[in-house]
Amino acid sequence: xxVAVLMAVVVLGSAPVGARSGASMRIKDVASLVxxxxxxxxxxxxxxGLNRTGDRRQTFxxxxxxxxxLERFGVVVSPDLMRVENIAAVMVSAELPPFARPGVxxxxxVSSIGDARSLQGGTxxxxxxxxxxxxxxxxxxxxxxxxxxxxxxxANSVQVNHLTAGRVPGGAMVQVQPRGIVPDGDQVMLAxxxxxxxxxxxxxxxxxxxxGVGSARALDPATVSITVPAHFKGNIPELxxxxxxxxxxxxxxxxxxxxxxxxTVVIGSLVTLGAAAVAHGSLSVRISTRFDVSQPNxxxxxxxxxxxxxxxxxxxxxxxxxLIALEEGVTLDAVVRALNSLGVTPxxxxxxxxxxxxxxxxRADIVII
Numbered sequence: 264x265x266v267a268v269l270m271a272v273v274v275l276g277s278a279p280v281g282a283r284s285g286a287s288m289r290i291k292d293v294a295s296l297v298x299x300x301x302x303x304x305x306x307x308x309x310x311x312g313l314n315r316t317g318d319r320r321q322t323f324x325x326x327x328x329x330x331x332x333l334e335r336f337g338v339v340v341s342p343d344l345m346r347v348e349n350i351a352a353v354m355v356s357a358e359l360p361p362f363a364r365p366g367v368x369x370x371x372x373v374s375s376i377g378d379a380r381s382l383q384g385g386t387x388x389x390x391x392x393x394x395x396x397x398x399x400x401x402x403x404x405x406x407x408x409x410x411x412x413x414x415x416x417x418a419n420s421v422q423v424n425h426l427t428a429g430r431v432p433g434g435a436m437v438q439v440q441p442r443g444i445v446p447d448g449d450q451v452m453l454a455x456x457x458x459x460x461x462x463x464x465x466x467x468x469x470x471x472x473x474x475g476v477g478s479a480r481a482l483d484p485a486t487v488s489i490t491v492p493a494h495f496k497g498n499i500p501e502l503x504x505x506x507x508x509x510x511x512x513x514x515x516x517x518x519x520x521x522x523x524x525x526x527t528v529v530i531g532s533l534v535t536l537g538a539a540a541v542a543h544g545s546l547s548v549r550i551s552t553r554f555d556v557s558q559p560n561x562x563x564x565x566x567x568x569x570x571x572x573x574x575x576x577x578x579x580x581x582x583x584x585x586l587i588a589l590e591e592g593v594t595l596d597a598v599v600r601a602l603n604s605l606g607v608t609p610x611x612x613x614x615x616x617x618x619x620x621x622x623x624x625x626r627a628d629i630v631i632i
Contacts, residue, residue, distance in 0.1 A: 382426060
C-alpha cells in the first residue's frame with residue numbers, strides 16, 4: 264500500500280519554510296515575444312486498414328466520406344450500399360509553430376469521432392489541415408501509433424490504454440508559409456507564460472543588467488516592455504538572441520494538482536501546512552448476488568417447476584482510522600511521510616488534501632485537471 268502511494272504522489276523537490284520560492288530559468292522558458300504565437304490546425308479525414316474495428320452503421324458520414332473519395336478516382340458507389348468496417352472518421356489536430364516554413368513536419372493527433380472500437384493498425388489517408396482563417400496550411404498522412412493494443416471479441420477481449428486516439432510523429436507537412444511578422448520599432452513586448460508580479464519585476468531587472476539600466480520595465484504581471492537599444496534597431500532577432508538566454512528567477516505559487524481520473528496527485532515543493540490533526544478511515548460496501556436453483560422433489564405436484572432464486576448478500580466493512588498530528592509549518596517531506604504512515608491510497612490522499620484545504624490548514628492552491 265505504501266509503495267503504491269509513493270508511486271502515485273509525484274514529489275517536485277522540497278524546500279524549507281522561508282527559502283526563496285523561485286527557480287532559475289531562462290527568459291525564453293518563462294516569456295515569449297508579443298505578436299508571435301503558434302496556430303492550431305484541424306482537419307477531417309479517414310483512417311483505413313482497421314481489422315473490423317472501424318465505424319459501424321450508425322456512423323453515416325464515414326461511408327459518405329469514403330464514397331466521395333472513391334468518386335474522385337472514378338468509382339461511383341452509393342453510401343447506402345457500402346458494408347465496410349475497416350474505416351473510421353477522425354479529426355486531426357496539430358499546432359503550427361510561428362515562422363514555420365513549407366516542408367517543416369509537425370506531429371499530429373488523430374481522434375475518432377464515430378463509433379469505432381479501435382484505431383489500431385490504421386493509416387490516415389492524406390488529410391488537409393486548416394488554420395483559424397480556413398486556409399489549408401498543411402497536409403497530414405501516415406500510420407498511427409496508439410501506445411496500446413487490444414484483441415479479442417466483445418465477449419472476450421483485452422484492452423491496454425486508449426485505442427480511439429493516436430499520434431503520427433511528423434505526420435503533417437507544412438504546405439503554405441503562415442503569416443508571421445517580427446515586431447519592429449523602438450519597443451518590444453514580452454508576455455509571461457504565467458502572469459506574476461515578482462517574475463515580471465525580476466525579468467525586467469535581468470534585461471536591465473544586460474542592456475543597461477532603464478531598458479526594461481514591468482507594465483503589469485503579464486507584460487514587460489523593452490526599449491530597443493540603438494545598435495539593435497532593425498535587428499530584433501539579434502536582440503531576442505541576446506535576451507532569451509538570460510537567467511531569471513521564476514516565482515510560482517504553491518499548488519497541488521489532482522487528476523482524479525487516474526488517481527495522480529502532484530504536490531509542489533512550496534506546499535506547507537498549518538497545525539492540524541488527520542484521521543482517515545474507509546467504508547466499503549460490497550453487494551453480491553448468487554443464483555441458486557430450486558429443484559422440486561420427486562413427490563411434488565405436477566405443477567412444480569425448477570426455478571432460479573437470487574440470493575443477495577451485503578457486506579459492509581469499515582477500516583480502523585488512525586490519528587496523525589501535523590505541526591505548524593511542516594513542509595512537503597513531512598506531509599508525504601504523514602500520509603504514508605496512514606497507509607492511504609491515492610484516492611484517500613485526494614480526499615485528505617481537499618479536507619485540509621476546507622479546514623484552512625493547507626497553504627496551497629488545488630488544481631483539478
